[in-house]
Amino acid sequence: MSLRIPVGIDLGTTFCAAARINEAGRTEIVESRPGKKLLPSLVHFAPDEVTVGLPAGESDSHPxxxxxANAKRRLAGSNRLCEVNGKPMPAEVVLGYLLKDIKNTLSNQLxxxxxSVITVPAYFDEVRRQAIKNAGEMSGLEVVDIVNEPTAAVLAFGEHLGYLDKTGVPCQxxxxxxxxxGGGTFDVTAIQLRNQEIKTLATDGDTELGGLNWDECLAELLQHRYEEALAANQTTLANNERYWLEMANRFKHALSSSPTATDVCDGSAGPQEITVTRNDFAEATAHLTDRTLFTTRQCLNAAGWAWGDIDRxxxxxxxxxxxxxxxxLRQESRLDPExxxxxxEAVARGAAIYAQSRLSQQGVSTVARELTITNVASHSLGIVGVDIDTLHREVIHLIPKNNPLPTDVERDFVTRVEGQKSVEVQVTEGESSSPEHNQIIGKARIVNLPPGLPAGAKVRIKYSYDANGCLSVDAVVPGAGLPAKLDLKREKTLNSNQLSRWSEVVNQPGGFNDFSDAILSIMDEPELESAAAADTNRAYTPAKPSKQRDRSLEPAHPEGAPKAASSKLKQSAKESADRVASGAGATSTVPKARLVSKGTRGRRSNPFASLxxxxxxxxxxxxxxxxLGYYVLCVVRPEANVLNLRLPGVDSPAHEVSPPNGP
Structure with missing residues (x-):
């Protein structure tokens, strides 16, 4: 097998960078263009060509x-489609063009x-991680793995200190x-660094917080100063948002090296000189900085650290x-940042080191390096269940956040009816107990179960988080001793057919006019469903056991579904039961298994009767x-008792006495 040069790629929201391992075994940055180490994360779709980087950002010529720009921020959720000339394009396809440009640059120089190894924010969920892998595949890169950006940064720091050299002096x-x-995301990670060992203890972050948010606040500040200077009440940002964001970025860079920045802003009412100080900028963005500090404290708590425990x-x-x-950060931590x-450059350099380690494991690295790297789950993995008491859908967490990776957990499901051919379980990531507040990864659908299975037959599903935070799911029928065919249908990600077709588009020469019809064809493609989908029975786990039911781990219902499995969950249940028996008052956190089919899940009381x-x-x-109001009024004012009711504590109303008749 031929030797490969290890390469690391920092695929950033606003800029990208690439690094390699040179012949001496050290990292070095690969220039994206002559004299330029960073590549702006911009893609321009002209009618006859696609341009990337600085040429794509020429605001005067490109609408x-x-x-x-900022496609990395749109890898998940309802806003994951970018619009190019009125036509939708998935964000990972735009990233595919960026990575294709980087691949061409690397090929020309190396x-x-x-x-290569591509970096991802540590707080990226599984859906976004899969999208990054898809972008790498579209570009034609040979991607050996993805790695968290903070882990890569510590690898670069370890290289600088000599922690990654096994021949060096042992370090504390x-x-x-x-x-x-970064430009579009924020991560904070607690890591232990030893000789040739990187161990992540906890991570947290915000995928919607980055330098772009500071730009937006500064743009609003510039707009306000502009209006004040002209004594005008004009909303200039709405007229030319792009211009004001570019000016904000210019001021931000100036304020990084000088306490005051002055420039001429050419708004809708003409040019005007504007001055902003560092204090002005800090006050306008204090709420954003506070968000990062709050998240940092959360990460420290999860790692069991205080600020005094941090060395670097x-x-x-x-x-x-x-x-x-x-x-x-200095005020918060009493530490001076490194x-x-x-x-x-740190992230790209560290990714190259990680690529070197991965290729060394395969025996194909040009320079060998042995490292032990442990990451953690950035989000909890769960499945959708049903509360037995309320029939509300809730999430059962199987693998908790910050659990060391790789890891796996097993759950046993039982078939609902005799001869059942398939089972479906919805898989989520997130910390909330409500499915709608979590990221839906997809549906684990077990199809083509062996014929003749009785009701209550076991089907075992194994959920595995790889070291890079990506999910794999396997299934087996224990009684039959056979693997079951499992289809993990991911939500809001490209299927294999779409991925193949988008790869053809990304690698097609020419410009937008050459593949616009192909874009519409791919986006109009209906979702492909397996033939067994119509015969699928959804499986659910109750979110909490009924108080009237036994809290054992055995399946209690012939129509049941997942029963608690995995040694960790069983041990947790046993410990909770022991605490209950000893009078500690704790309740089991492991739910009893039950399946609620589509037909029974929706039963509710008659709405008209309730009305x-x-x-x-x-x-x-x-x-x-x-x-009650009438009574209180009569107590206070007896003459108000116009109904002449005999009420306790209320005097009878006075009546005029007529004189007797006669002499």
Missing amino acids: RTTTI GPAFS SLNVLVYDL LILVGGSTRMPCIRES SCIDPD LVNGTMSVLSAVVGLL
Whole structure:
């Protein structure tokens, strides 16, 4: 097998960088263009060509409808489609064009024999991680793995300190906190660094917080100063948002090196000189900085650290150059941030080291390196269940957040009816107990079960988080001793057919006019469903056991579904039961298995009967209220008893006595 050059790629929201391992075994940045280490994350779709980087950002010649920026922020959710000339395009396809440009640059400088690792924010969920892998596949890169950006940054820091060299002098263990504020995302990670060993203890972050948010606040500040200077009440940002964001970015960079920035802003009412100080900028963005500090404290708590336990504070990402960020961290931590590594280059360099380690395991690295790297789950993995008491859908967490990776957990399901051919379970990521507040990864659908299975037959599903945070699911029928065919249908990600077709588009020469019809064809493609989908029975786990039911781990219902499995969950249930028996008052956290089919899941009381009962109660309440009010009024003012009712504590109303008749 031929040797491969290890390469690391930092696929950033606003800028990208690539690094390699050179012949001496050290990392070095590969220039994206002559004299340029960073590649702007911009893609422009012209009618006859696709351009990437600085040429794509020429605002005077390129309309916004054909230039896509910040695609990395749109990898999941309802807003995952970018619009190019009125046509939708998945965000990972735009990233595919970025990675294709990087691949071409690497091929020109290194030749074809290289393999890469692409970085992802530590707080990226599984859906976004899969989208990054898809983008790499579309570009034609040989991607050996993905790695968390903070982990990569610590690898670069370890290289600088000599922690990654097995021939070096043994070094003491260091507790490192990585504060990673990029252009579009924020991560914070607690890591232990030892000789040739990187161990992540906890991670947290925000996929919607980055330098772009500081730009937006500064743009609003510039707009306000512009209006004040002209004594005008004009909303200039809405007229030319792109211009004001570009000016904000220019001011931000100036304020990183000078306490005051002055420039001419040419708004809708003409040019005007505007001055902004660092304090102005810090005050306008204090709420954003506070968000990062709050998340940082959460990460420290999860790791079991206090600020005094941290040996080194590493700042990663170009946005950490803002003085307001560095000063806030100094005040919070009483630590001076490390400045020995370039925050724009650290992640790419560390990714190259990780690629070197992965290729060394395969025996194909040009320079061997042995490392032990442990990451953690950035989000909890769960399945959708049903509360036995309320029939509300809730999430049962199987693998908790910050659990070391790789890891796996098994759950046993039982068939609902005799001869059942399939089972379906919805898989989620997130910390909430409500399915709608979690990221839906997809549906694990077990199809083509062996014929003749009785009702209550076991089907075992194994959920595995790989070291890179990606999910794999396997199934087996224990009684039959046979693997079951399992289809993990992911939500809001490209299927294999779409991925193949988008790869053809990305690698097709020419411009937008050459593949616009192909884009519409792919986007109009209906979702492909397996033939067994119509025969699928959904399986659910109750979110909590009924108080009247036994809390054992055995399946209690012939129509049941997942029963608790995995040694960890069983041990947790046993410990909870022991606490209950000893009078500690704890209840088991492991639910009893039950399946609720589509037919029974929706049973509720008659809405018309409920309306009648509620209406009757409302009328009775109103009548009682009127009577009490009348009584209180009569106590205070007896003459108000116009109904002449005999009420306790109320004097009878006085009546005029007529004189007797006669002489």
